[in-house]
């Protein structure tokens with residue numbers, strides 16, 4: 208299985224980089240895991256609705272350029288579908304069974320994901336109603352993917 212995260216913006220903070228590197232290392236025994244960063248669109252503090260839409264479209268186009276038709280895509284969205292870790296783990300395992308060997312997770316920028324990205328997504332994944340910063344979201348998602356593999360291997364890591 209190949210797992211990829213496509214994320215808007217650069218990971219700046221060292222502590223996020225270290226945390227993600229640790230889970231990426233642990234994941235390497237289960238799967239090929241990659242993170243692809245696309246540039247965020249520089250924008251002033253206050254934006255009109257049209258400008259917000261333009262920023263999301265530009266970032267969305269960059270995201271879509273990194274996704275191949277064969278990839279099964281989860282869009283991370285606050286209003287998306289929530290599920291327990293065990294259900295998420297089972298889903299990942301079933302996707303492989305049904306022939307999806309390329310699974311991609313998409314994390315938006317500060318304004319969220321464009322409608323085009325949401326349309327391309329095969330499913331959505333929400334971590335609850337709280338808004339997480341995109342850098343932290345990347346760390347939390349990487350841990351949850353690792354947790355899913357640990358659940359599927361019957362490890363006591365998941366209690």
Ligand SMILES: C[S@@+](CC[C@H](N)C(=O)[O-])C[C@H]1O[C@@H](n2cnc3c(N)ncnc32)[C@H](O)[C@@H]1O
Nearest residue numbers: 283284285314315318319333334335337338339
């Ligand atoms: C700072 S948030 C964007 C907030 C924006 N107002 C929105 O509603 O999407 C950046 C990205 O992190 C992800 N994200 C943040 N919190 C999340 C949550 N609770 N569940 C799922 N994804 C989340 C989403 O992909 C989002 O596009």
